[in-house]
Amino acid sequence: MAALAPSIVVPTDAELLQAQADLWRNSLCYLKSMALKCATELGIPTAIYSLGGAASLPDLIASLSLPQAKLPFLGRLMRLLSSSGVFAVVESPEAVYSLTPLSYLLVDGIAADNNHMDHAPFLLTVTSAHYIDLAIDLADWFKKEAKTPPFDHKHAASLFEESMERKAPGFHKMSILGLLVHDNFATSIAVREYQDVFQGVKSVTDCCYHGDGTTGKALAKAFPLIKITVLDLPQEIRKIPADGVVNYVGGDMFKSIPRAQMVLLKMVLHHWSDEDCVKILANCRKAIPSREEGGKVVIADIILDPASGPVMFQTQLLMDVCMMLMKGGRQRDVNDWRDLIQKAGFSDYKLLKKFGARGVLEIYP
Structure with a gap:
């Protein structure tokens, strides 16, 4: 006998009107992405930065060499993006737009800020x-x-x-x-925030996926006494100039990983299925010494967590579907990570403090 379904509660008039507005918003929210794409292709964040950090609509029309007739339409685009937090706006007497941290990430050509990367x-x-x-x-x-x-x-x-x-x-x-x-942003911040992770470590293998050695170079600079090895696909390693500081190894983390006291997997595992992740982690375990000798694997990746707040959690869920579409991988919560760690033969793990949408796990053989 089928279980009795809960009785359907008919929404009130007010709830239906609100639901319609919510439906409109969810159906059309892709326009925010397209508006942001448009602003970036036009070079609006860079133009505002070049104009000293603030610009009116006429300023932008002139700076970007746009037709004067497009001014009212540009105003509507900027109004939507400002309401979404992409830009800040001051109305006095005409609208003047400035950068927010989000649009700062889209400025091209900032060389003075080591933490900046054009996104x-x-x-x-x-x-x-x-x-x-x-x-x-x-x-x-x-x-x-x-x-x-x-x-x-x-x-x-x-x-x-x-x-x-x-x-x-x-x-x-x-x-x-x-x-x-996506992978390298805030590397210098992470090195500062997680210095304790590297205390007492003598060697690190950084496992990369289509990387450029940025993390390895940052680690070598921050911890000159640690031997740093970067593992990536042979065709990627060939693109990185030898610097005499970092040991670059072309290989396949599904086959073997250069031995080290610590193996680092930063923004790597979310590309892969659970089965593939277990294979990678098992090879990591073979590459490190015992826990008593300081052996550990450090995973830096997105960790799904509703407690991170509705906006951050939705970002994490969007990144999960993003990986589903692109690579067949996934984002994982703490329980998912624990299961992978156990299946790969590790004995214990520790969740360190969060880092934006990401988290850091130390796992031990």
């Missing part, structure tokens, strides 16, 4: 037709027996890999730049 490549990758088409066709993907992620299913090529470079070299280059920004 335009990431934004332009995930708002490109190559990516948007995946979301548009997601229902079709669900109905099919396709075992490949939506990106591979749609494009007959894999994101970040040579197969995509052959099909769309321009998009491939942009996506690699986006990946580097």
